[in-house]
Amino acid sequence: MKPSPTVREQIVAGAADMIGRRGLNATSIRETAKYTGAPLGSTYHYFPDGKQQLAMEAVRHTGEWTARSLRKALEAGPVAGLRGFLAVWRRIVVDSGFQAGCPVLAVSIEEPPVDDETPPALAAAADVFTTWESLLADSLRTHGVEPRQAAQLSTLIVAAVEGTVAMCRARRSAQPLDDVAEQLEAIVLAAIRN
């Protein structure tokens, strides 16, 4: 039996959802506690380094469950993997009435404090993008796409999905995702066949 999520895990998942909806700057430890129903004290207990720690874990959390789902979908090949990846994001956007999005993108586009080291959440976002790209690129290579094209195509897929989620939210419609899905599928099929 799968163990039920701990309070800590619930806070991280809630933070990921909030950051995907509102962005990093509008997400506070206090708001996350309220949002997840966790006692405020527990958030400070679990995340002594504050918001950047929570944001970093939220980004990793999103990275990991998406990677698990992508890895599973890729077992049936790159086109199935692409479809699975797009379906995950389509569900998040549509089921939330176009209000939820990707916390990895959100963290990437908010300027870090000046004169600071790379903030941990931003570094985590870069790692997550790399993980998703690697999974897609490995699958493309296994199916005969030469390494350079496989790597570039996987970057295109991740970028297109991230951008399209934002376009769907602006337009309050899943049409951009469906249009991009059709094009990416044709592109992946052509790359495999060559």
Place this chain on the structure above:
Amino acid sequence: MKPSPTVREQIVAGAADMIGRRGLNATSIRETAKYTGAPLGSTYHYFPDGKQQLAMEAVRHTGEWTARSLRKALEAGPVAGLRGFLAVWRRIVVDSGFQAGCPVLAVSIEEPPVDDETPPALAAAADVFTTWESLLADSLRTHGVEPRQAAQLSTLIVAAVEGTVAMCRARRSAQPLDDVAEQLEAIVLAAIRN
């Protein structure tokens, strides 16, 4: 002679830059005044409806100058247009040390206030995406791509550019943009030749 920008135009351009760097929630009228060196009173004078009005105009401002640059680049065909569009965003990201980005994307991914009409800035973002897509799609159709593919491909291009800008910022590198540029160029060339 081109007239020098008015105080109002300077505030709008400054707000566009700030929203692209920090997101919408972290951009205030007060901060924008400070950032652009405009008297605080003038911002309230020019933007009586507050932050949403300023954000809407910032989004439109970005949409318009990018569309002008894209329209000009497209005069030499879809591949030149694509290159010009990518070059604009590459310059913004690289010249800012990977801290600046796209205010249209930023506005799209921050949840609007609950129970509200669609906020004007979000509606403006949807319009800007549509304008960019239409310019690209028109050029693709003129160069022989059938309408459905032209429309979908232009959505893919806009989405990919937006997503890649975020990936470049997370990775502190222009590599994702260069990789996506190479793939998109091959895709557009193949579509034109078919």
